[in-house]
Amino acid sequence: MINVAVAGCAGRMGSAVVDAVTAADDMQVVCGIDPHAAGDAGAFPVFATVADALEAVDADVLVDFTQPSVVAGNLAAALPAGVDCVVGTTGLSNETLGQLAADAAPGTALFYAPNFTTGAVLMMEFAKAAAPYFPEAEVMEFHHCNKKDAPSGTAVRTAQLIAEARSPRVSEAPGRETEMPGAEGARGALVEGVPVHAVRSMGYVASQEVIFGSLGQTLTIRHDSWDRTSYMPGVLLGIRSVGEREGLIVGLETFMA
Numbered sequence: 001m002i003n004v005a006v007a008g009c010a011g012r013m014g015s016a017v018v019d020a021v022t023a024a025d026d027m028q029v030v031c032g033i034d035p036h037a038a039g040d041a042g043a044f045p046v047f048a049t050v051a052d053a054l055e056a057v058d059a060d061v062l063v064d065f066t067q068p069s070v071v072a073g074n075l076a077a078a079l080p081a082g083v084d085c086v087v088g089t090t091g092l093s094n095e096t097l098g099q100l101a102a103d104a105a106p107g108t109a110l111f112y113a114p115n116f117t118t119g120a121v122l123m124m125e126f127a128k129a130a131a132p133y134f135p136e137a138e139v140m141e142f143h144h145c146n147k148k149d150a151p152s153g154t155a156v157r158t159a160q161l162i163a164e165a166r167s168p169r170v171s172e173a174p175g176r177e178t179e180m181p182g183a184e185g186a187r188g189a190l191v192e193g194v195p196v197h198a199v200r201s202m203g204y205v206a207s208q209e210v211i212f213g214s215l216g217q218t219l220t221i222r223h224d225s226w227d228r229t230s231y232m233p234g235v236l237l238g239i240r241s242v243g244e245r246e247g248l249i250v251g252l253e254t255f256m257a
């Protein structure tokens with residue numbers, strides 16, 4: 001039985017993780033961490049901080065779906081204590097993830113996936129495959145309006161993968177110099193040289209399009225998450241896999257067969 005602590009257990013993703021772990025035969029939720037829900041009576045104890053939780057319960061894995069501003073502190077409490085971490089919270093740079101993993105106890109792993117859906121992983125793989133053949137690439141991402149970070153972690157990772165895979169022949173697509181006064185930002189944010197556009201609206205869960213262009217043609221790769229259950233098989237795969245690993249691991253593709 002894998003003992004799982006869920007940080008952000010009262011949130012949109014955290015509550016879905018609690019349901020998915022509870023429904024699985026080989027793992028159980030031993031506690032939650034969520035400041036405003038701390039002390040709630042329920043199927044498991046809820047603590048205000050990761051440090052409080054790890055003093056009170058024996059957890060094998062910490063799953064974190066919290067906020068960009070708090071995830072680093074949670075990991076800094078769990079990793080040196082030898083608790084493997086499965087992280088979906090976006091907004092941390094690769095450099096910060098590396099520093100946190102360097103402070104982990106021996107044999108302990110930090111697994112971060114900017115997106116736990118198989119479809120988004122494939123979208124990024126397809127974008128990586130297309131990038132050398134198209135001089136132009138832009139990312140459009142669409143999320144619910146309560147999202148706390150822009151651009152999304154998935155969009156940032158996609159831009160990084162495109163930048164790494166590009167041939168030297170990247171086009172000079174019209175940029176900031178074409179933005180009209182009072183409409184600065186119209187061409188998006190440049191992430192690793194790739195324009196990224198973030199849409200926030202009620203109605204979306206999470207969607208992304210990657211648009212490639214070359215002479216007389218475009219190629220659009222699109223993924224949609226319509227429901228947060230789409231992330232759960234990937235999160236459970238991470239929980240089951242992380243115990244055999246050590247150090248920093250980025251991307252669900254590492255564990256996909």
Ligand SMILES: NC(=O)C1=CN([C@@H]2O[C@H](COP(=O)(O)OP(=O)(O)OC[C@H]3O[C@@H](n4cnc5c(N)ncnc54)[C@H](OP(=O)(O)O)[C@@H]3O)[C@@H](O)[C@H]2O)C=CC1
Nearest residue numbers: 008010011012013033034036066070088089090114115116
């Ligand atoms: N990698 C992936 O596949 C996915 C990643 N995400 C990412 O997951 C994160 C969470 O998203 P979502 O569930 O929508 O957000 P929510 O705001 O719904 O949930 C976050 C929860 O964390 C709580 N919280 C705040 N501070 C702490 C703390 N110090 N310790 C523990 N819990 C805390 C919040 O409480 P309160 O509201 O009271 O502040 C809230 O209940 C985001 O970064 C998002 O980008 C989301 C979907 C998929």
Ligand SMILES: O=C(O)C1=N[C@H](C(=O)O)C[C@H](O)C1
Nearest residue numbers: 090114115147152153154206
């Ligand atoms: O906040 C969200 O909802 C999501 N966040 C992740 C991201 O930033 O890419 C994953 C998915 O897009 C949903």
